[in-house]
Amino acid sequence: MELFGTAGGPVRIAGRELARDELLGRASAVAAEIAGADAVAVHATASLETVAAVLGGIVAGVPVVPVPPDSGPDERAHILGDSGAGLLLAARGAAESLGDGGPPLVPVDDLPGGASASPAEPRPGATAMILYTSGTTGAPKGVLISRDAIAAGLDALAEAWEWTPDDVLVHGLPLFHVHGLILGVLGPLRVGSPLVHTGRPRPELYAAAARDDGGSLFFGVPTVWSRTAADPSAAEALRRARLLVSGSAPLPVPVFERLAALTGHRPVERYGMTETLITVSARAAGDRRPGYVGTPLPGVETRLVAEDGTPVPADGETPGELHVRAPMLFQGYLNRPEATAKAFAEDGWFRTGDIAAVGPDGWHRIVGRASTDLIKSGGYRIGAGEVENALLAHPGVREAAVVGTPHEDLGEQVTAFVVADGVAERQLIDFVAERLSAHKRPRTVHLVESLPRNAMGKVVKTRLGEATAP
Missing domain, CATH: 3.40.50.12780 (ANL, N-terminal domain)
Structure with a gap:
């Protein structure tokens, strides 16, 4: 065709x-x-x-x-x-x-x-x-x-x-x-x-x-x-x-x-x-x-x-x-x-x-993602897992979890919660930007003592706001 x-x-x-x-x-x-x-x-x-x-x-x-x-x-x-x-x-x-x-x-x-x-x-x-x-x-x-x-x-x-x-x-x-x-x-x-x-x-x-x-x-x-x-x-x-x-x-x-x-x-x-x-x-x-x-x-x-x-x-x-x-x-x-x-x-x-x-008239309303791992920022669809893997490639990073958080202009921004030693927020943002597309870099990195996990050891992303700074 x-x-x-x-x-x-x-x-x-x-x-x-x-x-x-x-x-x-x-x-x-x-x-x-x-x-x-x-x-x-x-x-x-x-x-x-x-x-x-x-x-x-x-x-x-x-x-x-x-x-x-x-x-x-x-x-x-x-x-x-x-x-x-x-x-x-x-x-x-x-x-x-x-x-x-x-x-x-x-x-x-x-x-x-x-x-x-x-x-x-x-x-x-x-x-x-x-x-x-x-x-x-x-x-x-x-x-x-x-x-x-x-x-x-x-x-x-x-x-x-x-x-x-x-x-x-x-x-x-x-x-x-x-x-x-x-x-x-x-x-x-x-x-x-x-x-x-x-x-x-x-x-x-x-x-x-x-x-x-x-x-x-x-x-x-x-x-x-x-x-x-x-x-x-x-x-x-x-x-x-x-x-x-x-x-x-x-x-x-x-x-x-x-x-x-x-x-x-x-x-x-x-x-x-x-x-x-x-x-x-x-x-x-x-x-x-x-x-x-x-x-x-x-x-x-x-x-x-x-x-x-x-x-x-x-x-x-x-x-x-x-x-x-x-x-x-x-x-x-x-x-x-x-x-x-x-x-x-x-x-x-x-x-x-x-x-x-x-609705009964066939009109569709999208409520959200079945998972919490797809971030829509400025029209881009960004996978949290890909950004997490990039952060974990840094030698100073022990744990990382990435979510989308509200942003007035972009809709959502990439936000990371990271357990790390001897590294600053800006260093991690630049580290990701060097490895992935620029729009996938975190705009905010929270350095925390630990990530909330369930009994199976999986990070509970809905509780990331409870994570405390070191």
């Missing part, structure tokens, strides 16, 4: 622009370079080189592994090694920042542009991308996303949001996850609409795109919308837009209401995961309720299940674990059959691990 066509508007990223045919020509050159590879990694900066590299993988029928550009050496080594990527595609100037080791580096901007080509037609269900999870319960897992799943997900969103070639999509999100890359790059390429990527998701840049570029469809995470709501002049400029979409984390109700008052738009919220893409959303032509993520997209089925496996009524109040069945589900975790089997119920429904309540 083709993911994108040859007709459509240009792609502009941080002021640099390519017409559709020129972009596809560069993608064709990439495809010729990587043909036959089992998988290729992409140093996924917010750049035209990243877009050309990703599209090149799609043209060649080679799975693409986006690597966060701010990932530390440990995280990057895990992704590159676990994915089996045979090549690393990057802009010419990236070699110094990437360091030694890893697969051979292919400078995308050194490849000659070729004639544009139609996407390859690989076997049905072929993997298009391998996206890595946030490592909630250990090392990040590779999520296998098929071409068919991406096409089904984007088509469902185009219908729900009335997204057409006449729209101009604007966002400044990172290009290594579902929101910024699949929705924010492959989406406009599939629909045929122009893309204006602002480089960074700043309110003043969004406002300029609305005024100067005819921006009609805007993507942002709650942090972006919180900052926009705090900037009345930027928010006022968004009155020119058609639709504001918020995702990757819950949008606080006060932000929803202030944004609606300043822009004249009630934002569309939606729900999804790396493993499911987007499955639930409010509609462009329908109601938009603060605190709710909408109703299932076309082709999507959802249900709520209690801890004992019994059905939960759709009464709008009773919470249950959200299960999903949809054409946009992932194919499994790379080389992890046990983890894949555990992620699905016996009857084939995917267990999201999120707790939700569903």
